[in-house]
Amino acid sequence: MSALGSVVVPADRLTRRSLILGAGALALAAACSTGHSDSMPHDTVRTALGPVRGVRRSTGFAFLGIPYAQPPVGDLRFAAPVPPAPWTEVRDCTAYGPTAQLHPVAAVTTIPEPSIAGTDYLSLNVFTPDPSPGAKLPVLVWIHGGGFVGGSPASPWYDGSAFNRDGVVLVSLGYRLGIEGFLHVDGAPDNRAVLDWIAGLTWVRDNIAAFGGDPAKVTVAGQSAGGGAVWALMAAPAARSLFRAGICQSGVVAQPHDRAAAAAGAAVFTKRTGVPATVAALRDLSRDRLHKLQNMVPKPGPGNTNPAVLQLAPVADDELIPESSAQLLVSGNSADIPLLLGFTRHEFTMGSAKVTDATAPAALARMRIDASTEKGYRAAYPSSTAAQLIGQIVSDLAIRGPSYRLAEEHARRDRPTWLYEFDRTSTASGGYHELAAHCLDIPFAFDLLDAKGVTEVEGDNPPQALATRMHAAWVSFVRDGDPGPNWPRYTPSTRQVMIWNDASYVAADPFAAQRPLWTR
Known part of the structure:
Protein backbone atom coordinates (compact mmCIF):
# COMPACT_ATOMS: atom_id res chain seq x y z
CA MET A 1 0.00 0.00 0.00
CA ALA A 260 -12.27 -12.81 26.06
CA ALA A 261 -14.13 -9.50 26.31
CA ALA A 262 -16.37 -10.45 23.40
CA ALA A 263 -17.24 -13.81 25.00
CA ALA A 264 -17.87 -12.10 28.33
CA GLY A 265 -20.17 -9.60 26.64
CA ALA A 266 -22.21 -12.42 25.10
CA ALA A 267 -22.43 -14.15 28.48
CA VAL A 268 -23.61 -10.94 30.16
CA PHE A 269 -26.21 -10.47 27.40
CA THR A 270 -27.61 -13.96 28.00
CA LYS A 271 -27.60 -13.63 31.78
CA ARG A 272 -29.26 -10.22 31.78
CA THR A 273 -31.87 -10.95 29.10
CA GLY A 274 -32.47 -14.70 29.39
CA VAL A 275 -32.00 -14.98 25.63
CA PRO A 276 -29.11 -17.11 24.29
CA ALA A 277 -26.61 -15.24 22.12
CA THR A 278 -27.22 -17.55 19.17
CA VAL A 279 -28.47 -17.02 15.63
CA ALA A 280 -31.38 -19.38 16.26
CA ALA A 281 -32.57 -17.37 19.27
CA LEU A 282 -32.06 -13.89 17.82
CA ARG A 283 -32.67 -14.09 14.08
CA ASP A 284 -36.47 -13.77 14.13
CA LEU A 285 -36.84 -11.22 16.92
CA SER A 286 -38.16 -7.82 15.87
CA ARG A 287 -35.75 -4.93 15.75
CA ASP A 288 -37.69 -3.24 18.53
CA ARG A 289 -37.34 -6.35 20.69
CA LEU A 290 -33.60 -6.51 20.04
CA HIS A 291 -33.29 -2.85 20.90
CA LYS A 292 -35.00 -3.42 24.26
CA LEU A 293 -32.76 -6.40 25.01
CA GLN A 294 -29.71 -4.36 24.03
CA ASN A 295 -30.62 -1.63 26.50
CA MET A 296 -30.55 -4.17 29.34
CA VAL A 297 -26.87 -5.04 28.82
CA PRO A 298 -24.90 -2.00 30.05
CA LYS A 299 -26.83 -1.47 33.26
CA PRO A 300 -25.09 -2.48 36.50
CA GLY A 301 -26.53 -5.34 38.48
CA PRO A 302 -26.39 -9.14 38.78
CA GLY A 303 -24.14 -10.65 36.16
CA ASN A 304 -22.72 -7.30 35.12
CA THR A 305 -20.82 -5.74 38.00
CA ASN A 306 -18.50 -3.73 35.77
CA PRO A 307 -20.50 -2.82 32.66
CA ALA A 308 -18.60 -1.31 29.77
CA VAL A 309 -20.30 1.52 27.93
CA LEU A 310 -19.09 0.07 24.64
CA GLN A 311 -19.43 -3.67 25.12
CA LEU A 312 -20.83 -3.87 21.59
CA ALA A 313 -17.80 -2.92 19.52
CA PRO A 314 -15.19 -4.38 17.16
CA VAL A 315 -13.32 -7.41 18.48
CA ALA A 316 -10.10 -9.25 17.69
CA ASP A 317 -11.60 -12.38 16.13
CA ASP A 318 -8.33 -14.01 14.96
CA GLU A 319 -9.61 -13.81 11.40
CA LEU A 320 -10.80 -10.42 10.14
CA ILE A 321 -9.03 -8.51 12.93
CA PRO A 322 -6.08 -10.55 14.22
CA GLU A 323 -5.15 -8.43 17.26
CA SER A 324 -6.81 -6.32 19.94
CA SER A 325 -6.10 -2.63 20.23
CA ALA A 326 -3.65 -3.18 23.10
CA GLN A 327 -1.78 -5.78 21.06
CA LEU A 328 -1.71 -3.57 17.96
CA LEU A 329 -0.04 -0.71 19.80
CA VAL A 330 2.78 -3.06 20.78
CA SER A 331 3.12 -5.03 17.55
CA GLY A 332 2.61 -2.19 15.08
CA ASN A 333 0.60 -4.51 12.84
CA SER A 334 -1.82 -1.78 11.81
CA ALA A 335 -1.97 -0.06 8.43
CA ASP A 336 1.12 1.97 7.53
CA ILE A 337 -0.74 5.05 6.30
CA PRO A 338 -0.91 8.79 6.97
CA LEU A 339 -3.12 9.34 10.02
CA LEU A 340 -4.70 12.58 11.22
CA LEU A 341 -6.24 12.26 14.67
CA GLY A 342 -7.20 14.27 17.71
CA PHE A 343 -9.78 15.08 20.33
CA THR A 344 -11.70 17.90 21.95
CA ARG A 345 -10.39 19.45 25.11
CA HIS A 346 -13.30 18.46 27.33
CA GLU A 347 -14.96 15.53 25.49
CA PHE A 348 -17.34 14.25 28.23
CA THR A 349 -16.84 16.86 30.96
CA MET A 350 -20.49 17.91 30.70
CA GLY A 351 -21.49 14.51 32.08
CA SER A 352 -20.05 15.26 35.51
CA ALA A 353 -21.77 18.58 36.16
CA LYS A 354 -23.53 17.32 39.30
CA VAL A 355 -20.39 15.95 40.99
CA THR A 356 -19.46 17.76 44.21
CA ASP A 357 -16.54 17.60 46.60
CA ALA A 358 -18.63 15.23 48.72
CA THR A 359 -19.54 12.84 45.88
CA ALA A 360 -16.18 12.92 44.06
CA PRO A 361 -14.56 10.11 46.14
CA ALA A 362 -17.39 7.73 45.24
CA ALA A 363 -17.08 8.68 41.58
CA LEU A 364 -13.33 8.02 41.65
CA ALA A 365 -13.94 4.66 43.32
CA ARG A 366 -16.43 3.65 40.63
CA MET A 367 -13.81 4.44 38.00
CA ARG A 368 -11.19 2.49 39.99
CA ILE A 369 -8.92 5.52 40.27
CA ASP A 370 -6.39 4.88 43.04
CA ALA A 371 -4.81 7.57 45.22
CA SER A 372 -1.63 7.80 43.15
CA THR A 373 -3.55 8.24 39.89
CA GLU A 374 -5.87 10.79 41.47
CA LYS A 375 -2.85 12.76 42.60
CA GLY A 376 -1.45 12.67 39.07
CA TYR A 377 -4.68 13.99 37.59
CA ARG A 378 -4.92 16.76 40.15
CA ALA A 379 -1.38 17.80 39.22
CA ALA A 380 -2.19 17.67 35.50
CA TYR A 381 -5.37 19.74 35.92
CA PRO A 382 -4.57 21.90 38.97
CA SER A 383 -7.36 24.47 38.66
CA SER A 384 -10.22 21.99 38.16
CA THR A 385 -13.25 21.79 40.41
CA ALA A 386 -14.37 18.34 41.55
CA ALA A 387 -16.89 18.15 38.70
CA GLN A 388 -14.33 19.28 36.14
CA LEU A 389 -11.72 16.83 37.39
CA ILE A 390 -14.07 13.84 37.25
CA GLY A 391 -15.23 14.87 33.78
CA GLN A 392 -11.66 15.28 32.59
CA ILE A 393 -10.66 11.86 33.91
CA VAL A 394 -13.59 10.29 32.07
CA SER A 395 -12.61 12.17 28.90
CA ASP A 396 -8.98 11.14 29.21
CA LEU A 397 -9.71 7.48 29.92
CA ALA A 398 -12.27 7.11 27.13
CA ILE A 399 -10.85 9.22 24.30
CA ARG A 400 -7.90 11.50 24.90
CA GLY A 401 -5.41 9.06 26.46
CA PRO A 402 -6.02 6.20 23.99
CA SER A 403 -5.82 8.62 21.04
CA TYR A 404 -2.57 10.04 22.37
CA ARG A 405 -1.08 6.56 22.74
CA LEU A 406 -2.10 5.76 19.16
CA ALA A 407 -0.46 8.96 17.90
CA GLU A 408 2.73 8.17 19.81
CA GLU A 409 2.97 4.60 18.51
CA HIS A 410 2.03 5.49 14.94
CA ALA A 411 4.63 8.28 14.86
CA ARG A 412 7.28 6.19 16.63
CA ARG A 413 7.28 3.88 13.61
CA ASP A 414 7.91 6.89 11.34
CA ARG A 415 4.39 6.75 9.96
CA PRO A 416 3.03 10.18 8.96
CA THR A 417 0.99 11.42 11.93
CA TRP A 418 -0.78 14.68 12.75
CA LEU A 419 -2.35 15.30 16.17
CA TYR A 420 -4.79 18.02 17.20
CA GLU A 421 -6.78 19.27 20.16
CA PHE A 422 -10.00 21.17 19.49
CA ASP A 423 -10.07 23.90 22.12
CA ARG A 424 -12.83 26.24 20.95
CA THR A 425 -15.40 26.41 23.74
CA SER A 426 -19.11 26.77 23.17
CA THR A 427 -20.92 30.00 23.96
CA ALA A 428 -24.32 28.24 24.04
CA SER A 429 -26.24 28.30 27.28
CA GLY A 430 -26.81 25.03 29.09
CA GLY A 431 -24.57 21.98 29.39
CA TYR A 432 -22.10 22.97 26.66
CA HIS A 433 -21.31 26.44 27.96
CA GLU A 434 -17.56 27.10 28.05
CA LEU A 435 -16.78 23.54 27.00
CA ALA A 436 -15.01 22.11 23.97
CA ALA A 437 -17.15 19.00 24.18
CA HIS A 438 -17.42 15.75 22.25
CA CYS A 439 -18.74 16.28 18.68
CA LEU A 440 -18.29 20.06 18.63
CA ASP A 441 -15.39 19.89 16.16
CA ILE A 442 -17.49 18.22 13.43
CA PRO A 443 -19.27 21.30 12.00
CA PHE A 444 -15.91 23.06 11.75
CA ALA A 445 -14.21 20.17 9.96
CA PHE A 446 -17.19 19.89 7.57
CA ASP A 447 -17.53 23.70 7.31
CA LEU A 448 -21.26 23.43 8.02
CA LEU A 449 -21.83 26.10 10.65
CA ASP A 450 -25.27 26.81 9.19
CA ALA A 451 -26.44 23.18 9.51
CA LYS A 452 -29.43 22.28 11.67
CA GLY A 453 -28.60 22.08 15.37
CA VAL A 454 -25.19 23.76 15.22
CA THR A 455 -25.92 27.04 16.98
CA GLU A 456 -27.89 25.20 19.69
CA VAL A 457 -24.67 23.54 20.88
CA GLU A 458 -21.94 25.86 19.55
CA GLY A 459 -23.62 29.16 20.42
CA ASP A 460 -24.59 32.02 18.17
CA ASN A 461 -22.16 33.09 15.47
CA PRO A 462 -19.54 30.33 15.72
CA PRO A 463 -16.34 31.60 14.07
CA GLN A 464 -16.35 31.01 10.32
CA ALA A 465 -12.61 31.71 10.16
CA LEU A 466 -11.93 28.64 12.31
CA ALA A 467 -14.18 26.48 10.13
CA THR A 468 -12.39 27.77 7.03
CA ARG A 469 -8.96 26.88 8.40
CA MET A 470 -9.91 23.52 9.88
CA HIS A 471 -11.89 22.40 6.83
CA ALA A 472 -9.03 23.44 4.56
CA ALA A 473 -6.66 21.20 6.53
CA TRP A 474 -9.06 18.25 6.17
CA VAL A 475 -9.40 18.90 2.41
CA SER A 476 -5.62 19.12 2.02
CA PHE A 477 -5.17 15.86 3.90
CA VAL A 478 -7.76 14.04 1.77
CA ARG A 479 -6.25 15.45 -1.42
CA ASP A 480 -2.53 15.17 -0.61
CA GLY A 481 -2.15 13.00 2.48
CA ASP A 482 -0.84 16.06 4.35
CA PRO A 483 -2.89 18.80 6.08
CA GLY A 484 -0.57 21.54 4.84
CA PRO A 485 2.60 23.45 5.73
CA ASN A 486 1.12 25.20 8.77
CA TRP A 487 0.58 21.92 10.60
CA PRO A 488 3.83 19.99 11.25
CA ARG A 489 3.90 16.24 11.69
CA TYR A 490 3.73 14.81 15.18
CA THR A 491 6.93 13.02 16.13
CA PRO A 492 8.14 11.59 19.46
CA SER A 493 10.99 14.08 19.48
CA THR A 494 9.00 17.30 18.90
CA ARG A 495 5.42 16.33 19.85
CA GLN A 496 3.95 19.25 17.91
CA VAL A 497 0.16 19.49 18.15
CA MET A 498 -2.31 21.74 16.36
CA ILE A 499 -4.55 23.56 18.82
CA TRP A 500 -7.75 24.56 17.04
CA ASN A 501 -9.32 27.68 18.51
CA ASP A 502 -10.39 31.15 17.41
CA ALA A 503 -6.67 31.84 17.15
CA SER A 504 -5.21 28.44 16.22
CA TYR A 505 -1.56 27.64 16.84
CA VAL A 506 0.95 24.79 16.99
CA ALA A 507 2.10 23.83 20.49
CA ALA A 508 5.18 21.80 21.37
CA ASP A 509 4.46 18.93 23.77
CA PRO A 510 1.26 20.43 25.25
CA PHE A 511 0.42 17.18 27.07
CA ALA A 512 3.64 16.80 29.03
CA ALA A 513 1.70 16.82 32.31
CA GLN A 514 -0.74 14.17 31.09
CA ARG A 515 1.76 11.88 29.36
CA PRO A 516 2.68 9.83 32.48
CA LEU A 517 -1.03 9.15 32.99
CA TRP A 518 -1.90 8.51 29.35
CA THR A 519 1.01 6.17 28.55
CA ARG A 520 0.74 3.82 31.54
Missing part, protein backbone atom coordinates in the same frame (compact mmCIF):
# COMPACT_ATOMS: atom_id res chain seq x y z
CA SER A 2 1.22 3.48 -0.85
CA ALA A 3 2.23 5.83 1.94
CA LEU A 4 -0.70 7.92 0.84
CA GLY A 5 -1.81 4.66 -0.17
CA SER A 6 -22.29 10.75 18.88
CA VAL A 7 -22.40 11.44 22.09
CA VAL A 8 -25.47 11.68 24.33
CA VAL A 9 -26.17 14.87 26.23
CA PRO A 10 -26.16 13.74 29.88
CA ALA A 11 -29.22 13.09 31.18
CA ASP A 12 -26.74 -16.82 8.68
CA ARG A 13 -24.51 -18.54 8.10
CA LEU A 14 -23.03 -17.02 4.97
CA THR A 15 -19.30 -16.76 5.31
CA ARG A 16 -16.68 -14.17 4.51
CA ARG A 17 -15.97 -16.23 1.39
CA SER A 18 -19.32 -15.10 -0.02
CA LEU A 19 -18.33 -11.48 0.62
CA ILE A 20 -14.99 -11.91 -1.12
CA LEU A 21 -16.53 -13.68 -4.12
CA GLY A 22 -19.22 -11.01 -4.33
CA ALA A 23 -16.59 -8.26 -4.26
CA GLY A 24 -14.72 -9.92 -7.11
CA ALA A 25 -17.86 -10.09 -9.20
CA LEU A 26 -18.52 -6.41 -8.52
CA ALA A 27 -14.99 -5.51 -9.54
CA LEU A 28 -15.36 -7.31 -12.87
CA ALA A 29 -18.74 -5.70 -13.51
CA ALA A 30 -17.36 -2.28 -12.62
CA ALA A 31 -14.52 -2.64 -15.09
CA CYS A 32 -17.04 -3.35 -17.82
CA SER A 33 -20.02 -1.13 -17.13
CA THR A 34 -19.64 1.81 -14.74
CA GLY A 35 -19.98 5.37 -15.97
CA HIS A 36 -22.28 7.40 -18.17
CA SER A 37 -23.75 6.60 -21.53
CA ASP A 38 -24.29 9.36 -24.06
CA SER A 39 -28.04 9.13 -23.54
CA MET A 40 -27.93 9.44 -19.73
CA PRO A 41 -28.59 12.81 -18.07
CA HIS A 42 -25.88 14.33 -15.89
CA ASP A 43 -27.78 13.48 -12.67
CA THR A 44 -27.84 9.78 -13.55
CA VAL A 45 -24.89 7.45 -13.05
CA ARG A 46 -24.55 3.85 -14.16
CA THR A 47 -23.04 1.79 -11.33
CA ALA A 48 -21.84 -1.80 -11.57
CA LEU A 49 -25.28 -2.91 -10.37
CA GLY A 50 -27.50 -0.52 -12.28
CA PRO A 51 -28.26 3.15 -12.96
CA VAL A 52 -29.05 5.61 -10.15
CA ARG A 53 -30.55 9.07 -10.27
CA GLY A 54 -29.44 11.77 -7.86
CA VAL A 55 -30.39 15.36 -7.20
CA ARG A 56 -28.58 18.43 -8.51
CA ARG A 57 -27.40 20.90 -5.85
CA SER A 58 -25.52 24.19 -5.80
CA THR A 59 -22.16 22.48 -5.13
CA GLY A 60 -22.72 19.35 -7.22
CA PHE A 61 -24.93 16.28 -6.94
CA ALA A 62 -26.22 14.04 -4.17
CA PHE A 63 -27.01 10.36 -4.72
CA LEU A 64 -28.71 9.12 -1.56
CA GLY A 65 -29.54 5.66 -0.25
CA ILE A 66 -27.60 3.60 -2.80
CA PRO A 67 -27.53 -0.03 -1.57
CA TYR A 68 -24.12 -1.64 -1.24
CA ALA A 69 -25.50 -4.88 0.24
CA GLN A 70 -28.80 -6.69 0.54
CA PRO A 71 -31.02 -5.87 3.52
CA PRO A 72 -29.83 -7.86 6.58
CA VAL A 73 -33.07 -9.73 7.20
CA GLY A 74 -33.96 -13.40 7.53
CA ASP A 75 -30.97 -15.65 6.91
CA LEU A 76 -28.85 -12.55 6.18
CA ARG A 77 -29.54 -10.85 9.51
CA PHE A 78 -26.38 -12.11 11.22
CA ALA A 79 -24.47 -13.03 8.06
CA ALA A 80 -21.68 -11.31 6.21
CA PRO A 81 -23.06 -8.64 3.84
CA VAL A 82 -24.14 -9.93 0.41
CA PRO A 83 -24.05 -7.72 -2.73
CA PRO A 84 -27.44 -6.50 -3.96
CA ALA A 85 -29.12 -8.02 -6.99
CA PRO A 86 -28.52 -5.93 -10.13
CA TRP A 87 -31.26 -3.71 -11.53
CA THR A 88 -31.91 -2.31 -15.00
CA GLU A 89 -34.36 0.56 -14.48
CA VAL A 90 -33.03 3.86 -13.14
CA ARG A 91 -33.18 3.76 -9.34
CA ASP A 92 -34.30 6.97 -7.66
CA CYS A 93 -31.67 8.03 -5.12
CA THR A 94 -32.86 11.52 -4.29
CA ALA A 95 -33.75 10.98 -0.59
CA TYR A 96 -31.94 9.34 2.31
CA GLY A 97 -32.66 5.65 2.73
CA PRO A 98 -33.54 3.73 5.90
CA THR A 99 -31.18 3.81 8.88
CA ALA A 100 -30.04 1.04 11.21
CA GLN A 101 -30.94 3.34 14.09
CA LEU A 102 -34.56 2.82 15.09
CA HIS A 103 -34.46 5.25 18.02
CA PRO A 104 -31.87 7.88 19.00
CA VAL A 105 -29.51 6.87 21.77
CA ALA A 106 -31.26 9.42 24.00
CA ALA A 107 -34.04 11.97 23.79
CA VAL A 108 -31.49 14.71 23.10
CA THR A 109 -28.21 14.20 21.27
CA THR A 110 -25.55 16.66 20.24
CA ILE A 111 -25.76 15.73 16.56
CA PRO A 112 -29.14 15.67 14.80
CA GLU A 113 -29.50 11.97 13.98
CA PRO A 114 -32.60 11.11 11.94
CA SER A 115 -34.06 7.62 12.24
CA ILE A 116 -35.66 6.42 8.99
CA ALA A 117 -37.79 3.28 8.97
CA GLY A 118 -36.99 0.35 6.69
CA THR A 119 -34.64 -2.61 6.37
CA ASP A 120 -32.57 -1.54 3.34
CA TYR A 121 -30.10 0.35 5.50
CA LEU A 122 -26.86 -1.16 4.20
CA SER A 123 -26.63 1.80 1.88
CA LEU A 124 -24.48 4.84 1.30
CA ASN A 125 -24.76 8.42 0.13
CA VAL A 126 -22.48 9.96 -2.49
CA PHE A 127 -21.99 13.73 -2.67
CA THR A 128 -19.95 14.72 -5.71
CA PRO A 129 -19.08 18.00 -7.43
CA ASP A 130 -18.77 16.30 -10.82
CA PRO A 131 -20.18 12.86 -11.66
CA SER A 132 -17.84 12.39 -14.61
CA PRO A 133 -15.72 9.22 -14.82
CA GLY A 134 -12.63 11.18 -15.82
CA ALA A 135 -12.66 13.68 -12.95
CA LYS A 136 -10.52 11.51 -10.62
CA LEU A 137 -11.27 13.53 -7.50
CA PRO A 138 -10.10 12.54 -4.01
CA VAL A 139 -12.69 10.69 -1.92
CA LEU A 140 -13.59 10.94 1.77
CA VAL A 141 -15.60 8.00 3.18
CA TRP A 142 -17.31 9.03 6.43
CA ILE A 143 -18.39 6.51 9.09
CA HIS A 144 -20.76 7.99 11.65
CA GLY A 145 -20.44 7.71 15.41
CA GLY A 146 -22.99 6.81 18.06
CA GLY A 147 -21.25 4.42 20.42
CA PHE A 148 -21.65 1.54 17.92
CA VAL A 149 -25.32 1.36 18.96
CA GLY A 150 -26.76 4.53 17.39
CA GLY A 151 -26.12 7.34 14.97
CA SER A 152 -27.29 8.08 11.46
CA PRO A 153 -25.57 8.67 8.08
CA ALA A 154 -28.48 10.98 7.22
CA SER A 155 -27.40 13.69 9.69
CA PRO A 156 -27.23 17.21 8.23
CA TRP A 157 -23.84 17.51 9.94
CA TYR A 158 -22.45 14.95 7.45
CA ASP A 159 -23.61 16.70 4.29
CA GLY A 160 -20.90 16.83 1.63
CA SER A 161 -21.59 20.30 0.22
CA ALA A 162 -18.46 22.06 1.48
CA PHE A 163 -16.21 19.14 0.50
CA ASN A 164 -17.81 19.16 -2.96
CA ARG A 165 -17.20 22.90 -3.23
CA ASP A 166 -13.53 22.18 -2.60
CA GLY A 167 -13.19 19.31 -5.07
CA VAL A 168 -13.70 16.28 -2.81
CA VAL A 169 -16.24 13.46 -3.23
CA LEU A 170 -17.83 12.53 0.10
CA VAL A 171 -19.43 9.15 0.84
CA SER A 172 -21.37 8.56 4.09
CA LEU A 173 -21.99 4.98 5.09
CA GLY A 174 -24.72 3.14 7.00
CA TYR A 175 -23.97 -0.10 8.87
CA ARG A 176 -25.43 -2.58 11.35
CA LEU A 177 -25.49 -1.36 14.94
CA GLY A 178 -25.52 -2.89 18.41
CA ILE A 179 -26.46 -6.55 18.70
CA GLU A 180 -26.87 -7.04 14.96
CA GLY A 181 -23.49 -5.50 14.19
CA PHE A 182 -21.25 -6.40 17.11
CA LEU A 183 -22.53 -8.95 19.65
CA HIS A 184 -20.59 -12.23 19.67
CA VAL A 185 -23.32 -14.60 18.40
CA ASP A 186 -22.87 -18.35 18.06
CA GLY A 187 -23.42 -19.37 14.45
CA ALA A 188 -22.53 -15.95 13.01
CA PRO A 189 -19.31 -14.23 12.00
CA ASP A 190 -17.94 -11.70 14.47
CA ASN A 191 -17.48 -8.06 13.44
CA ARG A 192 -20.49 -7.99 11.13
CA ALA A 193 -20.47 -4.20 11.13
CA VAL A 194 -16.77 -4.21 10.23
CA LEU A 195 -17.67 -6.47 7.31
CA ASP A 196 -20.31 -3.87 6.39
CA TRP A 197 -17.66 -1.13 6.38
CA ILE A 198 -15.43 -3.26 4.16
CA ALA A 199 -18.33 -4.01 1.82
CA GLY A 200 -19.06 -0.28 1.58
CA LEU A 201 -15.42 0.50 0.85
CA THR A 202 -15.40 -2.27 -1.75
CA TRP A 203 -18.41 -0.63 -3.41
CA VAL A 204 -16.48 2.64 -3.40
CA ARG A 205 -13.49 0.98 -5.03
CA ASP A 206 -15.66 -0.54 -7.76
CA ASN A 207 -18.03 2.36 -8.42
CA ILE A 208 -16.70 5.72 -7.28
CA ALA A 209 -14.99 6.51 -10.58
CA ALA A 210 -18.44 6.76 -12.19
CA PHE A 211 -19.22 9.56 -9.69
CA GLY A 212 -16.01 11.47 -10.45
CA GLY A 213 -13.93 9.94 -7.65
CA ASP A 214 -10.54 8.28 -7.79
CA PRO A 215 -10.57 4.82 -6.12
CA ALA A 216 -6.82 5.18 -5.56
CA LYS A 217 -7.35 8.33 -3.47
CA VAL A 218 -9.73 7.20 -0.72
CA THR A 219 -9.45 8.48 2.86
CA VAL A 220 -11.61 6.81 5.50
CA ALA A 221 -12.75 9.03 8.37
CA GLY A 222 -15.07 9.06 11.35
CA GLN A 223 -15.78 10.56 14.74
CA SER A 224 -16.24 8.83 18.11
CA ALA A 225 -17.34 5.27 17.24
CA GLY A 226 -16.69 6.24 13.63
CA GLY A 227 -13.12 7.09 14.60
CA GLY A 228 -12.97 3.68 16.23
CA ALA A 229 -14.12 2.24 12.91
CA VAL A 230 -11.10 3.83 11.22
CA TRP A 231 -8.78 2.16 13.76
CA ALA A 232 -10.56 -1.20 13.37
CA LEU A 233 -10.18 -0.98 9.59
CA MET A 234 -6.50 -0.15 10.02
CA ALA A 235 -6.29 -3.38 12.04
CA ALA A 236 -8.02 -5.50 9.36
CA PRO A 237 -5.63 -6.74 6.65
CA ALA A 238 -8.55 -7.33 4.26
CA ALA A 239 -9.35 -3.60 4.28
CA ARG A 240 -5.92 -2.14 3.69
CA SER A 241 -6.04 -1.97 -0.10
CA LEU A 242 -9.29 -0.02 0.09
CA PHE A 243 -8.02 3.30 1.50
CA ARG A 244 -4.77 5.22 1.61
CA ALA A 245 -5.20 7.49 4.66
CA GLY A 246 -7.29 7.87 7.82
CA ILE A 247 -8.88 10.61 9.92
CA CYS A 248 -9.84 9.71 13.49
CA GLN A 249 -11.78 12.42 15.34
CA SER A 250 -12.27 11.72 19.05
CA GLY A 251 -11.97 8.06 18.14
CA VAL A 252 -12.95 5.14 20.33
CA VAL A 253 -9.57 3.45 19.84
CA ALA A 254 -9.46 1.32 23.00
CA GLN A 255 -11.32 -1.15 20.78
CA PRO A 256 -11.06 -3.71 19.15
CA HIS A 257 -11.62 -5.73 22.32
CA ASP A 258 -9.91 -9.05 22.82
CA ARG A 259 -11.80 -12.31 22.34
